[in-house]
Amino acid sequence: MAKIKDVAELAGVSAATVSRVLNNVPTVDADLAERVRDAANELGYRANGVARSLRRQRTDVWALIISDIGNPFFTSVARGVEDIAQREGFSVVLCNTDEDPAKEARYIDVAEREQVAGVVMSPNAFGSDISRLTAAGIPVVAIDRPLREPVDSVLVSSADGARLATEHLFEQGWTRPACVTGPARADTAEQRLAGYRDAFAALRRRPAKSLVRHTDYRAESAREAVASLLDSASPPDSFFLANSSLALGALQEFRRRGLLPGRDVGLVSFDDPPWAGFVNPPMSVVVQPTYEIGVQAGELLLKRIGHPLAGKDARTITLSTELIVRDSSLHKPRRTRAKAAQTA
Missing domain, CATH: 1.10.260.40 (lambda repressor-like DNA-binding domains)
Incomplete structure (x- = not known):
């Protein structure tokens, strides 16, 4: 040899x-x-990777700890992280927590025991404990949601994106937009709810509590939340959904009731999954720069490896969102279409 x-x-x-x-x-x-x-x-x-790791006291591996591998958002983020890691000679191990704090804790334990070179993670909605990583001197970069500890972070202006989406619904003539968002303690869920409320405040209005639902980030939970809103005494005429999994649940409930987005109900979702432009009608979305989130997180981690945080020098990068308007949010009432057909 x-x-x-x-x-x-x-x-x-x-x-x-x-x-x-x-x-x-x-x-x-x-x-x-x-x-x-x-x-x-x-x-x-x-x-000899084992011998090299013993000399360095670190492996050539990054741990990428995310909350839901089924969410296309994280698929694109993971690609960005991996591209940076591969460029610099690192490998990436993917860890999916399913928003389960216990599962996340086990992955953190493995990352510490295996002495990974660094960790990129999306914290769970209930508060993540990274004390073992920081005690071991393993750098951590948070994505999507901030951590309590002073670590580098790559976030998105969620409140601004939610405000743009809700303002767009008002501009299209919808008058009672509802908001279906994530768990009440999740930072992104609260930020998107805050942006939704900001759109009402700009019109000197206050959204009724009955127009807001908190749920977990699952399609079935969203379907039930949308159903309860539509069955309420004063149902909404449009919806802002806080991510694509929630939007999928909403679309299922609309189809069950025979409601067509853009005609019977308005719809805008956070995130732009691959299927958003191909459903009938195509879905309006708030786009996050998902690949760029991964790239920026990878670059921050590279700078931290061998250069641990000193004092309060943690860096936060906040990226912008973009509203893409498609037919699901355009107000085309049934009566308008009938009148147009008669005129033709």
């Missing part, structure tokens, strides 16, 4: 240079680095 000294002899460099090249140290001359890699490939050299 080839060793570092064999690669060094074939490349005509020192063993230290080989080590720096194989550890992706950027200061090595490009020509020397190419010679080393060519020699390593020719000899079939493979680094």
Whole structure:
């Protein structure tokens, strides 16, 4: 089996240079680095990952801890994180918590025991404990929701996006938009509810409590919430949904009742899943820069590896959202269509 000294002899460099090249140290001359890699490939050299990890006291692995792998939001975020990790010679282990604090705690325990190089995580809605990671000196970057601890974060202006969505419903002539959002203690759920309320405040109105529902981020829970709103004494005429899983539940209930978005009811959702433009009618959405969230989180983690937080120097990057208007939110009452048909 080839060793570092064999690669060094074939490349005509020192063993230290080989080590720096194989550890992706950027200061090595490009020509020397190419010679080393060519020699390593020719000899079939493979680094001893276990021994290297023992020397470094860290693996070449990042843990990506997310709350719901079934949500397309996290699929795109994961791609962004992985692209940065791969570029720098790291691998990514995906951990799905299902918003379960106990499951999240087990993954944090594994990340600490395995001495991962860093963690990117979406905290659970009820409060995450990363004390084991910080005690072990493992850098953490939070995405989607902030952590109580001072760590780097990549967030999105959720309140602004929700306000834009609700204002759009009012501008289209809908008069009683409802809000179906996530658990009451989840930061993103509260931010999106705050943006919804801001749209009412701009009109010097206050949304009735009966127009708001908190639920978990599951389609079936959203379907039940939408059903209860539609069956209320003063039902809404439109809906703002706090993510795409909730929107899917709303669409199921609309279909069950024979309601068509854009004609019988208005609809805008946070997030732009792959199917949003292909349902009938296409769904209006607030788009988050999901891939960019992952990229920014990866870049922040890279800067923290080997350079732990000092004092209060945690950095927060807040990215903007965009409203994409499609037919589900355009107010086209049934009577307007009938009159247009008669005129034609």
